[in-house]
Amino acid sequence: MNKKKNKLLSWKQGLMNNEFQIIHTISSTGGLGNRRCASRFLGERFEDVISSWDIMSCSLLSYSKGKGVGAFPTHLVLDVPYQNIIGTHLSDVYFPNHAGKFEEQPTGRIINSYELVDRILNGQGVGNVALGSPYNKLEYFKRFIQMMDPDCHNEILVVCKPELLIVKGVHKTGRVKLKDIVYNVKGNSLNEFVNDIQAVKKVAEINQLTSVSFIFHYGGKLLTNTRCNDVRNEINNLFGNPIYSSFGRSNFENNCFSKKLRTAPNLSYPYHPSSGYMDVVVYPVK
Numbered sequence: 001m002n003k004k005k006n007k008l009l010s011w012k013q014g015l016m017n018n019e020f021q022i023i024h025t026i027s028s029t030g031g032l033g034n035r036r037c038a039s040r041f042l043g044e045r046f047e048d049v050i051s052s053w054d055i056m057s058c059s060l061l062s063y064s065k066g067k068g069v070g071a072f073p074t075h076l077v078l079d080v081p082y083q084n085i086i087g088t089h090l091s092d093v094y095f096p097n098h099a100g101k102f103e104e105q106p107t108g109r110i111i112n113s114y115e116l117v118d119r120i121l122n123g124q125g126v127g128n129v130a131l132g133s134p135y136n137k138l139e140y141f142k143r144f145i146q147m148m149d150p151d152c153h154n155e156i157l158v159v160c161k162p163e164l165l166i167v168k169g170v171h172k173t174g175r176v177k178l179k180d181i182v183y184n185v186k187g188n189s190l191n192e193f194v195n196d197i198q199a200v201k202k203v204a205e206i207n208q209l210t211s212v213s214f215i216f217h218y219g220g221k222l223l224t225n226t227r228c229n230d231v232r233n234e235i236n237n238l239f240g241n242p243i244y245s246s247f248g249r250s251n252f253e254n255n256c257f258s259k260k261l262r263t264a265p266n267l268s269y270p271y272h273p274s275s276g277y278m279d280v281v282v283y284p285v286k
Contacts (some may be wrong), residue, residue, distance in 0.1 A: 002169070004138055004167050005167055005168070005169045005170050006140075007138040007139065007140050007141075008082055008083060008085065008138065008167060008170055009082070009170075010140045010141040010142065011082045011085055011088075011141045012082035013141065014141030014142065014145070015080075015082065015141075019062055019064055019065065020060055020061065020062045020065075020067075020145065021060070021061060021062070021063065021075075021077050021078075022058050022059070022060055022077075022078050022080045022156055022158070023058060023059055023060075023061060023070055023075040023076060023077050023078060023182075024056055024057070024058045024059075024075075024076045024078060025059065025070035025071045025072035025073070025074060025075055025076070025153075026039040026041055026072055026074050026076060026199070026203075027039065027072040027073075027074065027192065027196070027199075028042070028074070028192055028195035028196045028198070028199040039199075041076070041203050041206075042199055042202050042203060043206070044206070045206055045207055046076065046177070046178035046203075046206075046207050047175065047176075047177065047178070050160040050176060051160070051161075053160040053161075054159070054160060054161065055086070055157050055158065055159055055160060056157075056158045056160050056176070057155055057156075057157060057158075058078065058080070058155070058156040058157075058158050059071070059153045059154050059155065059156060060088075060144070060145070060148070060154055060156050062145075063182065063215060063280075066150060066278075067145065067148055067150045068148055068149075068150060068153065068154060069150075069151060069152065069153050069184075070153055070184060071092070071153045073183055073184040073185070073186065073196060074181065074183055074184075074196055074199060074200055074203075075181065075182040075183070075184060076178055076181060076203070077178070077179055077180040077181065077182055078158075078176055078177065078178060078179065079176070079177040079178075079179045080158055080176050081171070081173060081174035081175075081176070083166065083167070083170045083171045083172065083173055083174065084158050084159045084160075084173045084174060084176060085138070085156060085157070085158055085159075086135075086136045086138075086157050086158070086159055086166060087135045087136050087137055087138065087155075087156070087157035088137070088138050088139045088144055088154075088156055088157075089135075089137070089154060089155045089156070089157075090139075090144070090147055090148065090149065090152075090154050091149070091152055091153075091154060091155065092153060092154075092155050135157060136157075158176060159173050160176055161173065162174050162175050178207050178209075180209065180211075180212070180213065181200055181203060181204055181209065181212045181213070182212070182213045182214070182215060183196065183197065183200050183212065183213070183214045183215070184215055184217070185214055185215060185216045185217065185228075185231055186217045193231065193234065194234060197234065197235055197238055198238065200212055201238060201239065201285065204285040205285060209285050210284065210285055211243055211282050211283060211284055211285055212239075212282070212283055212285060213280060213281070213282045213283075214235060214280070214281045214282075214283070215278060215279070215280050216228055216231070216232075216278060216279045216280070216281070217278055232247075232281070235281070235283065239283035239284065239285070240283070240284065240286065242281045242282055242283050242284075243282045243283065243284050244280075244281070244282040245279070245280075245281045245282070246279045246280050246281070247279050247281065
């Protein structure tokens with residue numbers, strides 16, 4: 001148990017400087033492999049939605065270091081108390097977030113109150129995928145980020161309910177909060193782009209956020225210069241003039257964001273990539 005405590009404390013330390021973010025990703029059209037309904041986050045406050053959840057699947061990434069990705073381009077950037085983390089996995093482990101509920105739906109009635117715990121301990125995932133070890137497996141933060149695949153989304157399991165004592169010697173779980181939204185603009189994410197940015201605005205308004213960020217990846221097969229300008233125009237039409245933009249030079253120059261002013265409200269979080277073919281634009285939410 002002391003080992004688990006030490007591992008959790010390493011995550012507390014690792015997340016402290018905001019170089020790495022814990023995110024939950026959503027789509028305007030539905031979930032992974034499930035397009036039956038839009039996300040509840042499009043119509044309800046974040047904390048109200050997760051209040052009925054036991055565990056939420058998240059990912060760890062760093063915008064500034066360019067490490068890690070999200071399963072979907074819309075990233076809900078979270079404030080996660082370190083003691084709420086119960087599992088850290090380097091790849092998608094098909095965690096059965098709503099096991100024990102009718103049809104395993106988030107709003108389904110509970111039909112087996114023990115099933116979720118059983119599947120955590122047995123490592124039995126969605127579709128009976130066998131993990132081979134329990135889901136409540138933790139890795140030290142530094143070791144985790146060293147092993148992270150920069151192009152693959154990992155899975156961090158986060159307890160949603162507060163006031164639960166999970167590891168002896170560690171504080172009870174706290175409230176998971178939404179602190180920001182980042183939209184990751186890549187060439188392969190643009191099929192639902194118009195719907196997605198409308199969803200971003202809706203979620204931001206419901207949760208009374210003051211700004212949202214868009215990170216552009218371009219060059220090669222990701223995002224051409226022309227398409228990049230089209231996308232920016234779409235965002236400008238919906239959000240108005242940006243609060244902050246790192247654009248203003250050729251898209252295909254290496255950017256060094258460490259030399260740029262960070263004047264937008266949410267740029268206290270280091271979203272600026274330190275180099276590479278990327279730009280960041282921050283828009284107000286009115």
